[in-house]
Amino acid sequence: MSRAKVIRVFEHQTLKAEPDSAFTLSHFSALEKYGYATKEKYFSVGNKRIKFSNYVGVIQVKNLTIEVLPKADFSECDNAAKNKWHDALISMLKECRLIKLENISNAKLKLRSASILDLYYESFLTETERIVRHGLRKxxxxxxxxxxxxxxxxxxxxxxxxxxxxxxxxxxxxxxxxADTRLNQILLKALLILSSISNNPAFNNRVKKLLLYFEDVQEKNINSSWFDSLQFNRNTERYKEAITLAKLIILRYSPDLKGGREDILAILFDMNVLFENYVYRKLKVLEFNTSIPINRVREQNRIPFWESRGIRADIVIETDKGNFVVDTKWKVLKYDQPSDEDLKQMFVYNLHYNSDLSILLYPKTTQNTSTKKPFRNEEFQSRNCQIAFTDIFNDEGRLYKCLGMRIYSELLQDELL
Known part of the structure; x- marks a missing residue:
């Protein structure tokens, strides 16, 4: 079996099928059916072309792996930019606990240069091998x-x-x-999927060895309801990470959409939600810094608004001097001007969360000329809103490890002094 080809594109970009390119008409045909089956959630289908949306991650179709990378600034789209955002996406997924790399050796981490999908395969196989070494749960x-x-x-x-x-x-x-238990049946199903779609000979050999331990386990048709009822205890906790990865593989796998052997596996994440969760986790660590006057950082706090409807702020920061609302926006803001809808939304946040300041937080791009810009209402001077831009990369082109501290010093420190 030939090793999979890897191509990288950015979110919102278009991939055109051409005879001499890595993305051929047969790949397009398979993704076309997948797009219609998923109601074009992850990408829209055009004339021999696919236009990606705000979902990032990885898609495998036949012998082709497509990495869909985030991109806050399209001023550069060369290979260096793709490598930069490839590493950034992996770091975000790791920070948000959507991929675990701690159990992968440094040598195997070189897989980053190949494919994000390989990292998921590697993580799943490593976790399953660890379970097998200690014996399958009976x-x-x-x-x-x-x-x-x-x-x-x-x-x-x-x-x-x-x-x-x-x-x-x-x-x-x-x-x-x-050993014919639900947990082992889930691992078996994921292994069988990998055996049918992986184009990596090293992975295929490891899958074959692992399958020998599952000979007495029955293959089942597994859907999302299987995972809803799972409960882990001290005897099954060691399965948790492997089951999480198996869930991704099983539920994101769409077999034989064309009726042939053109199985598709897509592991994709809404970049708006990923950015929100990433910023929240970076701000959350500020709670443990005694030199910073922040009491609590909360995420996705939904409160009643009208009848059965509610409103939900991305992040609420609680301090002795009042509350601050941070609403993350993963998009390029032209001319440093938010939409009327966003401003009205932040004004409502100020009222309902009793906040003196709400912040619309965007990733900084070459188009942004300032770090923050206030918007004040003369009638409600104590309820302020501002748009802000934060550079998520350091001078070396890597994500800031202390992004939370950077946001605090740029946007909140003066408010709390």
Missing amino acids: SYRNVSENLKKVKGKILFTEHAQKNFLHKERFFVEHKVYD
Whole structure:
């Protein structure tokens, strides 16, 4: 099996199918059906072209892996920019706990230069190998079957129906102790998916070895409801990370959309939500800094607004001097002017969260000439709104590790002094 080709595009960009390119008409045909099946949630379908939306991540179709990268500023779209945003996306996913890299060796982290999808595969296989080394979790389960001897209890209704002409048999129910559990069935399903779609020979060899440990586990059709009822305890906690990754693989997998072997696996995230969660986690650490007068940082705080409707601020910062609302916006703001709708929304946040200041926070681009710009209402002078821009990269082109402190010093410090 040939190794997968990797191409990188930015969100909102268009990928055109051409005969001599890595993205061919056969890839387009498969993604066209996937796009219609998902109601064009992740990308829109045009004439032999795909236009990506605000979702970022990775799509595998046949032998092609497409990385959809975030991009706050389209002034540069060369390979250096793609490498920069490729690493930034991985760091954001790690910070937001959407991918775990701690258990991957430094040598294997070189996979970053290949594909984000490889990192997910590597993480899942590493976690599953760790589980196998300690032994698959076993438990008791009820089994109903026809036997030539009584074992457990006889199910008389089924016995009468099935063994009317076979007096030597008994339809019984009994308990067995084995590894055929729901957790292991989920891992098996994810392994089988990888065995059918992975184009990496090293991964395929590891999958084959792991499947040997699941010979007594049944393959099941697994949907989202399987994961809703899962509960972990101290005996099954070691499965949690592997199950999280398996869930991504299983639920984002769309087999045979074209009727042939053109399976698609898409692991995509809404960049607006990812940026919001990333900023929240960076601000959250400020709670533990005793030199900063912040009491609490809360996210996604929904409160009643009118009848059954509510409003939800992205981030609420609580201090002794009052509350501050931060609403993140992952988009390029032209001329440093927010929309009327956004300003009205922030004014409502000020009233309902009893906030003296609400901030519309955008990633800084080459088009932004200032760090922040206030918008005041003469009638409500104590309820202020401002737009702000923060540079998420340092001088080396990497994400700021202390972004929360940077936002605090640029936007909040003067308000709290």
